[in-house]
Amino acid sequence: MILASGSAYVGPFVDAISHARLSNYRTFFCPADDNETLGLYQWNDDVSGSLFRAMSLLEIVLRNQFHKALGGRYGAIGPTGGKDWFNHLNLNPDSRDKVRKITHRRRHGTWLPRNPMPSPDDVVSKLTFGFWPHLLDVTTDATGQALKWGDILVDVVPGHRMRLPTQWKQHQRDALFARLDLCNEVRNRIAHHEPIWKLGPLLQEARARQGVTPAIVAPAPATPSDAVDRLALYYNRMVELLKWLSPDVATAYRGCEADARCRMLLTHETLEHYRRRRSLGAVQLDHFLGKRRLAKVLKYASRHRQPVALKRGEAVVGHWASHAR
Numbered sequence: 383m384i385l386a387s388g389s390a391y392v393g394p395f396v397d398a399i400s401h402a403r404l405s406n407y408r409t410f411f412c413p414a415d416d417n418e419t420l421g422l423y424q425w426n427d428d429v430s431g432s433l434f435r436a437m438s439l440l441e442i443v444l445r446n447q448f449h450k451a452l453g454g455r456y457g458a459i460g461p462t463g464g465k466d467w468f469n470h471l472n473l474n475p476d477s478r479d480k481v482r483k484i485t486h487r488r489r490h491g492t493w494l495p496r497n498p499m500p501s502p503d504d505v506v507s508k509l510t511f512g513f514w515p516h517l518l519d520v521t522t523d524a525t526g527q528a529l530k531w532g533d534i535l536v537d538v539v540p541g542h543r544m545r546l547p548t549q550w551k552q553h554q555r556d557a558l559f560a561r562l563d564l565c566n567e568v569r570n571r572i573a574h575h576e577p578i579w580k581l582g583p584l585l586q587e588a589r590a591r592q593g594v595t596p597a598i599v600a601p602a603p604a605t606p607s608d609a610v611d612r613l614a615l616y617y618n619r620m621v622e623l624l625k626w627l628s629p630d631v632a633t634a635y636r637g638c639e640a641d642a643r644c645r646m647l648l649t650h651e652t653l654e655h656y657r658r659r660r661s662l663g664a665v666q667l668d669h670f671l672g673k674r675r676l677a678k679v680l681k682y683a684s685r686h687r688q689p690v691a692l693k694r695g696e697a698v699v700g701h702w703a704s705h706a707r
Contacts, residue, residue, distance in 0.1 A: 425656035464502035556589035
């Protein structure tokens with residue numbers, strides 16, 4: 383979304399978005415006027431879009447890792463080669479209902495199998511992000527045999543430091559649940575168009591159980607700088623989870639433009655640029671014959687706290703921003 387900065391456009395945009403929706407921005411960021419408020423709103427919109435793209439990749443890799451690990455142990459082979467492991471586990475009622483809504487249709491109060499029946503791969507592709515954390519709650523298969531989560535998780539998260547099945551004790555599984563749950567929370571905030579910066583306290587990566595309450599590691603963000611830092615922390619945890627699931631995919635992602643843009647957006651300098659509603663700079667790499675000249679331009683941008691897009695022709699190949707505080 384691009385919000386025009388001329389004074390003639392400010393009033394209509396504020397009315398369209400609504401004063402009530404923008405009130406959170408006014409209270410938290412203390413903008414000088416509606417122009418700054420709209421700049422902050424656009425920053426939130428751009429951060430949300432960038433995070434959602436990263437989350438989409440993470441979600442695909444996550445469900446495929448569980449699908450492969452569990453399909454290698456349970457289920458019958460479907461028409462596309464995947465196994466229906468979800469029909470062979472003792473899922474909790476909520477999770478089983480999510481699967482049934484994909485494989486069946488409700489008619490006159492009765493659940494009837496769909497015809498044709500969705501393949502296991504189709505079912506997995508339609509399960510929401512929230513399904514996967516609670517999959518860790520399953521303790522037995524349909525025959526009553528205990529699930530060997532240690533063996534399964536070694537296959538699900540091969541990039542995790544816990545590389546032996548015996549290392550995956552309950553508290554380690556709870557920590558993984560908390561990481562998945564955090565990512566799901568961020569995803570839902572974006573999907574519901576909630577301010578992505580409006581976050582609660584940072585909790586210990588653990589799971590609430592009888593006698594166990596996750597400790598508060600840090601309070602809720604109280605300043606714009608706090609909010610940017612917290613979002614950067616959440617993003618780093620998302621990328622770390624991607625590395626646990628697939629080191630190769632994470633390495634490729636860390637080298638792409640989407641990662642560079644997200645990290646640029648999650649800086650104090652970029653937030654202030656959006657507040658002032660100044661356009662981002664652009665550097666044409668094709669115009670630089672040597673590294674020294676390019677370094678001088680980036681140093682100048684750093685001194686003026688000017689984030690820039692790095693371009694070759696019309697293609698954006700990366701983003702750069704000073705990280706000085």
